Amino acid sequence: MRWEAQTLRSESGAQREAAGTPAGSAALLPLSDLQRSVTTPEFAGVTFHEVLAKTALNAVPAASAMPFRWTVNPYRGCTHACRYCYARSTHSFLDLDAGEDFDRQIVVKVNVAQVLRAELARPTWGREAVALGTNTDPYQRAEGRYSLMPGIIEALADSGTPFSVLTKGTLLARDVPLLQAASRSVPVQVSLSLAMLDPTVAAAVEPGTPSPAARLRLIERLAAAGADVTVMAMPLLPWLTDGDRDLDALMRALAAAGAARVMPGALHLRPGAKEWYLRWIRQEHPDLLAGYEQMYARSAYAPESYRRTLARAAGEAAARHGLTRGGAHGIRREDGPVARPVPRSTPVAVPAPAAPAQPALF
Numbered sequence: 001m002r003w004e005a006q007t008l009r010s011e012s013g014a015q016r017e018a019a020g021t022p023a024g025s026a027a028l029l030p031l032s033d034l035q036r037s038v039t040t041p042e043f044a045g046v047t048f049h050e051v052l053a054k055t056a057l058n059a060v061p062a063a064s065a066m067p068f069r070w071t072v073n074p075y076r077g078c079t080h081a082c083r084y085c086y087a088r089s090t091h092s093f094l095d096l097d098a099g100e101d102f103d104r105q106i107v108v109k110v111n112v113a114q115v116l117r118a119e120l121a122r123p124t125w126g127r128e129a130v131a132l133g134t135n136t137d138p139y140q141r142a143e144g145r146y147s148l149m150p151g152i153i154e155a156l157a158d159s160g161t162p163f164s165v166l167t168k169g170t171l172l173a174r175d176v177p178l179l180q181a182a183s184r185s186v187p188v189q190v191s192l193s194l195a196m197l198d199p200t201v202a203a204a205v206e207p208g209t210p211s212p213a214a215r216l217r218l219i220e221r222l223a224a225a226g227a228d229v230t231v232m233a234m235p236l237l238p239w240l241t242d243g244d245r246d247l248d249a250l251m252r253a254l255a256a257a258g259a260a261r262v263m264p265g266a267l268h269l270r271p272g273a274k275e276w277y278l279r280w281i282r283q284e285h286p287d288l289l290a291g292y293e294q295m296y297a298r299s300a301y302a303p304e305s306y307r308r309t310l311a312r313a314a315g316e317a318a319a320r321h322g323l324t325r326g327g328a329h330g331i332r333r334e335d336g337p338v339a340r341p342v343p344r345s346t347p348v349a350v351p352a353p354a355a356p357a358q359p360a361l362f
Contacts, residue, residue, distance in 0.1 A: 261326025
């Protein structure tokens, strides 16, 4: 990839001397720390906006039901282009739309590992669990160019901070040695997202992701390396991937690949994602549109009766193939060592990690 030979724009939006495709109007992005915008033929139609992040750790609201209180997201927007992605609405904060812009205007926090390391070194950091992959996928294709995750993994492990990774990206395989090394210091869990086996459906609804077959091979590789793999079988799509045969085939394939646990879940459609997903349903499956509009008329979530029935059917299919029901990330707050306040002049010692409440990665 001749990444450096593309048209670049400075913070002010002034075009620099370089060959390549114009990156688009810099005025679209209200980012004071925008360093440059980059396009490349390898990512046709995609613009990467490289920014210097001021913070890396994001606090999860205390009222949230999530089993973690901190996240790190090295990218905003995602070339996986999943039509149902609940993070789509976050692009509106950048004056970009939740549809094509979310898939094609990608913000890259190029200094995220350095900022994270500084934040983790603060005496006030309590080494609570950090979740990666909760907003956009940290192993989307651009990670092959930017390589932000190795620095993030090393910073977390060096600081004694437990963490989890959720991804659809097979690029995760690159970092298996780093994850193995990190798991000797802190609890680590990796979860793979795979909810459909039909390659045609997957290519239509998750057009930028690795194929289901490629993700099954990644599960095999992780299991062979000693990982205790959890699969997030989410979202299961009404009338498309939620049938009894679909569920049984999925659970059989996951078990055969070596997964240990699975967490199935129904499609939910938040604002931004709802409009984008239903546009696709209207174009490709017009016979299903009325059913979807009725199902999601009052809430982002499918009706409780449907979710209960689906959970029972998926759970029975998982049990038939020896899979247990697993949590979203598997790291709870008490898994991490608790830091005690120390004077600023005193070096912060990293205590040995507590035994994880659920199996670590290796």
